[in-house]
Amino acid sequence: MYEELNKLVPQVRRDILRMVHAVNSGHPGGSLGCVEYFVTLYKTILEVESNSNQNDMFILSNGHISPVYYSTLARSGYFDIKELDTFRKINSRLQGHPTNHDGLPGINISSGSLGQGVSVGLGIALSKKLNNDPSIVYVLTGDGELQEGQNWEAFMYASANKVDNIIVTVDCNGQQIDGSTDDVLNIGDLKQKFESFGWKVLEVEEGNSLDKIHEALTTAKENSKKGKPTVILMKTIMGNGVDFMMHTHKWHGVAPNDDQLKIALNQNPETLGDY
Amino acid sequence: MENYINHGDKDTRSGFGEGLTELGRSNENIVALCADLTGSLKMNEFAKENPERFFQTGIAEANMIGLAAGLATGGKIPYTGTFANFSTGRVYDQIRQSIAYSNKNVKICASHAGITLGEDGATHQILEDIGLMKMLPGMTVINTCDFNQTKSATIEISNYDGPVYLRFGRPKVANFTDVSKKFEIGKGLKLKVGSDVTIVATGHLVWEALKASENLSEKGINSEIINIHTIKPLDEEIILESVSKTGCLVSAEEHNIYGGLGESISRLLATKMPTPQEFVGTKDTFGESGTPKQLMDKYGLNSSSICESVINVLKRK
Numbered sequence: 001m002y003e004e005l006n007k008l009v010p011q012v013r014r015d016i017l018r019m020v021h022a023v024n025s026g027h028p029g030g031s032l033g034c035v036e037y038f039v040t041l042y043k044t045i046l047e048v049e050s051n052s053n054q055n056d057m058f059i060l061s062n063g064h065i066s067p068v069y070y071s072t073l074a075r076s077g078y079f080d081i082k083e084l085d086t087f088r089k090i091n092s093r094l095q096g097h098p099t100n101h102d103g104l105p106g107i108n109i110s111s112g113s114l115g116q117g118v119s120v121g122l123g124i125a126l127s128k129k130l131n132n133d134p135s136i137v138y139v140l141t142g143d144g145e146l147q148e149g150q151n152w153e154a155f156m157y158a159s160a161n162k163v164d165n166i167i168v169t170v171d172c173n174g175q176q177i178d179g180s181t182d183d184v185l186n187i188g189d190l191k192q193k194f195e196s197f198g199w200k201v202l203e204v205e206e207g208n209s210l211d212k213i214h215e216a217l218t219t220a221k222e223n224s225k226k227g228k229p230t231v232i233l234m235k236t237i238m239g240n241g242v243d244f245m246m247h248t249h250k251w252h253g254v255a256p257n258d259d260q261l262k263i264a265l266n267q268n269p270e271t272l273g274d275y
Numbered sequence: 276m277e278n279y280i281n282h283g284d285k286d287t288r289s290g291f292g293e294g295l296t297e298l299g300r301s302n303e304n305i306v307a308l309c310a311d312l313t314g315s316l317k318m319n320e321f322a323k324e325n326p327e328r329f330f331q332t333g334i335a336e337a338n339m340i341g342l343a344a345g346l347a348t349g350g351k352i353p354y355t356g357t358f359a360n361f362s363t364g365r366v367y368d369q370i371r372q373s374i375a376y377s378n379k380n381v382k383i384c385a386s387h388a389g390i391t392l393g394e395d396g397a398t399h400q401i402l403e404d405i406g407l408m409k410m411l412p413g414m415t416v417i418n419t420c421d422f423n424q425t426k427s428a429t430i431e432i433s434n435y436d437g438p439v440y441l442r443f444g445r446p447k448v449a450n451f452t453d454v455s456k457k458f459e460i461g462k463g464l465k466l467k468v469g470s471d472v473t474i475v476a477t478g479h480l481v482w483e484a485l486k487a488s489e490n491l492s493e494k495g496i497n498s499e500i501i502n503i504h505t506i507k508p509l510d511e512e513i514i515l516e517s518v519s520k521t522g523c524l525v526s527a528e529e530h531n532i533y534g535g536l537g538e539s540i541s542r543l544l545a546t547k548m549p550t551p552q553e554f555v556g557t558k559d560t561f562g563e564s565g566t567p568k569q570l571m572d573k574y575g576l577n578s579s580s581i582c583e584s585v586i587n588v589l590k591r592k
Contacts (some may be wrong), residue, residue, distance in 0.1 A: 057348075101376055108348050110377045113368050119338045120373055123345015123353075130306070130327065130351065150369070153335035157342070160333075 001044060005210050008039045008075060010268035013241045015071035015084055015275060017264050020255040023088040026096065029251035030142065031068035033173045033208070033236040038072040040213045041138060045221070054133040057108060057124055061117020062142035062171065063097040064253070069107075070094050074275070078106035081275040115148025117141055118168055122158055125166040136224055137166045138217075144176030147185050152197070158229040159198025167220045168231045172207070173238040175249035190233055200230045207234035242267055279466065279485055285422035285450045287443035288386040292317025294429025295354060295384075299325045302433060306346055309356045310336045315445075316356035316386050340366045343381045344373035352433055353381050359388035359442055360401040363408055374438050375411040382432050383408075387445045388418070389529035390557065390574055391479060391567035400562035406534020408440040409507045415460060416507040418442040418528070418536075420481035422450040424504060427458035435460055442478065444529075446567040449482040452502075463510035465517075469499035472585050473517040473524040477503050477536045480527040480555065480576060487581035496585060506536050511543050518550045523588040527555035527581050529571075551591035553584035 012035050020026035041058065048055040060069050067087065074081040079093075086092035093104040097112025109120050121139035128135060141151065158166065170190065178184045187193075194201045200223055206212045213234065220230045238252070239245030242264040245256075256264055298305045299321045308330040309318050322329040330346075332339040336357055343353035355362065362385035363370070374381045385404065392400045409416045415437060419425040425443045432439045439460075452464075466481070467488055476484035481502045488498045499517050503510060518524050524544070526537035537554040544550045557574050571577050 053350075099376060101378065109344060109379075110372050113372045116337075116341050116344075116369055116373050119341020119369075120345040120348065122338075123342035123347070124349045125345070126330065126342065127306075127346045127349020127351050131349070150335075150337040150341065153333075153338035154341065157332060157335065157338055161330075 002210060005039050005043060007271040008043070009035055010241070011270065011272045012039060012068060012071045012075065013268045014265055014270060016067040017242070017256060017261055018274065019067045019070070019084055019087040021261045022085070024255045025088060026067055026255060027064040027253050028067065028255065029175070029238040029245060029249065030062065030065040030171065030173065032240050032242060032245060033238045034065055034068050034140065034171055035241065036208050036210050037140065037169065037171070037213050037234060038068050040210055040217065042072050042076045044214055045217045046138070047135060054135045056135045057137050059109060059117045059121045059124070059137065059139045060098060060111055061139055062114060062145050063111030066096065066098045069098055073106040075272070079104065084275040114142070114145045115150040118151055118154040121166055121168070122154055122163050125163050128165055136221065139166065139168045141168065141170055143170055143172045143174065143187060143190070144181050144184065146170065146187050155194065155197045155199065162227050163229050164225050164227050166229050167217070167224060168229070169234050170231060171236055172233050173236045175238045175252060177249065177252050179249055194231050198228065200228045202230065202232045204232060204234045207236035208240045279451045281449035281451050283450060284447040286445060286447045287419055287422055287425040288315070288445060289317050290419070290422040290425030291384055291386065291429050291443055292320060294426040296320040296324065298430055298433055299328065302352070304350065304352050305354065305433060306330065306351045307354045307356065308332055308339050308343055310334055310339045310361065312357050315358070316384070318356050336361045336366045337369050340369040341373055344377060344379045347379040347381050354384050355381065356384050356386070358399060359385035359404045360399055363404040364401060367407060371411060375414050378413060379438060380436050382439045382441060384429070384441045386443055388442045389444060389478065390562040390570045390576065391444050391446045391529065393445065393567045393570065394564050396564040397561040402531045402557050402562065403534060404442065405506055405528070405530045405536065409539065413438060414507065415439045415505065417460070417505050418478040419504050420478055420502060421448060421452050423452045423454045424458065428504065431458040431460065444479060448479055451482065461505045461508045461510055463513035464502040464504070465499070465513065466502050467498070467500040469497040469521065471497045471521060472589060473499045473501060473514070473521045474527065474581060474585065475501045475503050475514060475524060475536070475540060476527040477506060479529050483576070483578045484527055484581055486578035487585070490578060490582050491585055496589070498585065503536060506539060509539050509543060511547070514540060514543060515548055518544065518548060523551045523592050525553045525555060525581060525584045525588055529576055530556050531559055532556035533559055551588050553588040555580050555584050
C-alpha cells in the first residue's frame with residue numbers, strides 16, 4: 001500500500017505546484033500540507049463503488065486547497081489528469097474553489113466561503129441514517145476556518161443529535177492568510193473545546209505521515225456509530241515537501257515563479273507522469 | 276367581490292403547515308428542518324407524525340441551511356422553516372454557496388414575511404427578501420397570497436427539482452383562491468379581466484387589489500387583475516398580453532419597491548413593451564411596531580393606495 005502512496009505523494013505535490021504556477025494564482029501552502037491526508041483518504045479509506053448508492057462521501061470545507069483535491073481526484077480516476085491543466089482557466093470545471101456546479105465528478109458541493117462544510121457533511125450523514133446506509137461522511141476543515149461561527153453551531157448539533165457517522169478532520173497547520181492562528185485570532189485548546197462540545201477527539205501529531213493519518217482515520221472509523229461524532233486534530237506543516245514553503249503562512253495564496261517552481265519540482269521527482 | 280368570495284380569514288403559514296403535513300404522508304423523501312419556530316411555522320403536525328424526518332436545529336439558521344444542503348445531497352427533499360428575515364438575510368451566503376450555486380433541491384420556506392409580522396417591529400419585518408432571493412441564479416421565488424394558494428404551492432414545489440424560496444406571512448387574511456386549482460410554478464393567474472389598467476399583485480396585496488378593483492369600477496375604471504405568485508421565473512406572457520391591451524400597469528407587493536416584483540415587471544416592460552407603471556410597496560424604509568392593519572395603512576399597502584396609483588398611472592397613458 002505505502003509503495004503506491006509514496007509514489008503518489010510527490011506526484012500530487014508536482015501537480016499542485018504546476019497548477020498554481022501556470023495561472024500564477026491559487027493556494028499551494030495548505031494544499032501541500034494536506035497531500036498525505038488526501039492520498040490516504042482516497043486510496044485507503046473511502047469505500048466507493050460506482051454502482052452503489054451507499055458510498056462514503058467526502059466534503060472539503062476549506063475549498064481554497066482545491067489543487068490537492070483536484071489532483072487527488074484525477075489521480076484516483078474521477079477525471080482525466082489532463083484536465084488539471086484547465087485549473088482556474090476560463091471555461092474550466094476546475095474552478096478556483098471547488099464546485100459541483102459544472103459537473104466535475106467527485107465534487108458534491110461548492111465550498112470556498114468558509115465554515116459551511118461541516119453542516120453539509122452532517123446533513124449528508126443524517127440522510128444516510130434515514131436511508132439505513134452504513135457508509136461514512138468525511139469532512140476536512142482548516143483550523144483558521146474554525147473562527148467561523150457556523151462550525152460551532154454544527155459541532156453542537158452533531159453531538160446533541162448523536163450524529164456518529166461523520167469523521168471531521170481539522171487541518172491544524174496553525175496558519176492563515178494574515179499570519180499564525182495564534183496571532184490572528186487564537187482558537188485556543190481545540191481538544192478541550194471539542195470535548196466540551198461532546199465530540200470524540202483523536203490527535204495526530206505527525207499529520208504529514210501516511211502511517212499516522214491512516215492509523216487515525218482507521219481508529220476514527222472503528223469509533224464511528226457509537227453515539228458520538230469524531231474529530232481528528234491533524235497537525236500538518238503548511239507547504240510540506242517544498243523546503244522554502246514550509247512553516248510559514250507566506251505561501252498560503254501565492255504561486256511560485258519560474259525559478260521557485262524549478263527548485264520545488266526538483267525536490268519532488270516525477271513518479272507517475274506529469275499531466 | 277365578483278367571483279371571489281372570502282371563505283373565512285386564515286393565515287398563509289397554516290396553509291404551509293397543512294401542505295407540509297400532507298406531503299409528509301405521501302412522500303417519504305420529504306424532510307423538514309426548523310430553527311426553534313416550529314409552532315410559528317405550523318410545522319408541529321409534520322414533526323409529530325414524522326419525528327425521524329423532522330430536524331430541530333435550535334437557534335442556528337446557518338447550520339440549518341447547511342444541513343438542508345447535505346440532506347438534499349443525500350437525495351432528500353428538505354423544507355426549511357423559519358421567519359423570512361432569518362431565512363434569507365441572516366443566511367444569505369450559506370444559501371448562495373451551499374444551495375444556489377450548488378443547485379441543491381432545498382425548499383426555503385419563510386413565514387412572517389413583510390410588514391404584517393406586526394408588533395415585533397422592523398428587526399423582524401423583512402421587506403428586502405424577494406430582492407435578495409431573486410438575484411440568486413437558479414432560485415425560484417414564490418410569494419403566495421392566501422391559505423389555499425400557500426398550501427398548494429407547498430405541495431407542488433416538491434415536484435420541482437431545484438432550490439425554491441417560498442414566502443408567506445403571519446396574519447389571518449382572506450382565503451379566496453380556488454382550492455381545486457393546481458398550483459403551477461411560473462404561471463400568473465388572471466383574476467379579473469379588464470381594459471383600462473393592469474394591476475399585478477403578489478402575496479397579501481392580491482386581496483387588496485381585488486378590493487381596489489371594486490372601488491375603481493364604481494368610478495368607471497375597468498381594471499384587469501393579475502396574481503403573480505411566482506416572481507421568478509416571471510410569467511412575462513400574461514403581463515405583456517395584458518398591458519398590450521390596457522397600456523398601463525400598477526404593481527403591488529408587501530416589499531420594498533427596490534428589488535421586488537414591481538422592479539422585475541419594469542425590467543420586462545422596459546425591454547419588451549415600454550409602458551407607464553406605478554409601484555405600490557414600501558418606499559425604501561424599515562417598518563415599525565403596530566398591528567398589521569395599521570402598518571399596511573401607514574405604509575400604503577392597501578386598496579386605497581392601489582386606487583391612487585391607478586389614478587396616477589392612467590394620467591400617464
